Amino acid sequence: MSGNNNIHGQDESGRTFRMACGPAEHALARTLLEAQGYAFRPEPFSDIAFALDAEPAPLGGSLANTFGLIYIQDRSSMLPPLMLAPRPGEAVLDMCASPGGKTSLLSLLVGPEGFVIGNEPNRTRLETLRRNLHRMNAVNAATCSFPGEEIPLPDGSFNCILLDPPCSGWGTVDKNPNVMQIWGAGKTEPLEKLQRQLLKRAVELLAPGGRLMYSTCTTNPLENETQADFALRELGLTLDPMEHPAGFTVDTPTMRHLDGVLRVGGGNEGGQGFFLARFVKPGRAEDVQPESHVGDEMPGRPLSAAERTMCAEAGADLAGLPSGEVYRFGDNAYFLHSHALRIIPGDMRWQGFPVGRFAGRKFKPDARLRALLPAYDASRYVDAQSPDDILSLLSGQSIAAPSRGSWAGLAFRGVPLARLAVKGTRALWSDR
């Protein structure tokens, strides 16, 4: 039992999570959660968001979370990507991305043919962002690490930008009581200055006609309405009013002319205090011909025919990836999305999605990357029927391999989940 359960196993924490996988895997996520005893109900504002009713063990350790099928996320925190609502196939920039809850939601919303680049200047937090995107199989995501106000991406290159900048976090005070000591009233001037610099760069990076979502988890008007007002008056943006999301109490903004921004989390429905303002940059996208960076010289190179054969021999189906190229950088292979190759200049430092590594004449695909898994086939997959079968593999036990060769798939009740290594006649979990 987690500390948040009452004696009936009912969750009292108001904890929420969302699907972190595409629609084709929602049933797998649900089945795994239910098989481990979790109970949950849909949230009214999105069909991929859920509130937890029973948590027999901490959700973070559940198989659905371990394999990146779900993401534990505050309900208010889901709103900025949902209300930015990028269209499938669009490219999105997330300027302040770690730990990546919003980046990965954006990657879901744009679908495999869309793309998101998450920027995070702090090295430690960048690693967390990369780990989370990796766990969630966000193959259409990439990362970079710059102060957001100086990101060297081409001006006008994104139709959708999320700016979720550092803020005083007053909306999280229930969970983090020390925020008021660090960033109490009268102490937020450095944050306000940075937020304005980030807004300014966001407007430059936005294509004419593009949408910008500015969001914070603070209730401080100086970081919210004052900044939205600055964006309208000084940066030439237009406010794009939002509907009230179902299941949220929405408070009145502190400035009357900002009707259509959202202040949420003030009711007793749970969720942090959040502020959201959505803007449009005047102009028409068709008036600007974006520069293409396809063919720019980069430190890595596309896989050779021989290396592609090594992938096929290792049971890695590269056709499962969206449009783009797998590149080799040293011994490591990364998937670079076609939007990334088009938008990102060759001399900018960034990282695509890691798909595996070469060891001599062999390719070792990433054990968690479901996009590379061939379709379920009983002769190649270990088909776990209960969560315990998977837990014993994760704890280091081996199981009879379904066939000889270097790999076997791991499925849960016939649905591919991950990849196992095969040694002789035994299959085992190995995610190195």
Ligand SMILES: C[S@@+](CC[C@H](N)C(=O)[O-])C[C@H]1O[C@@H](n2cnc3c(N)ncnc32)[C@H](O)[C@@H]1O
């Ligand atoms: C509010 S958090 C972002 C949360 C994230 N969007 C999510 O939902 O998971 C702000 C992030 O901005 C990063 N940051 C700090 N200074 C920055 C800067 N100058 N430019 C861009 N990001 C910055 C912080 O390290 C932090 O990870």
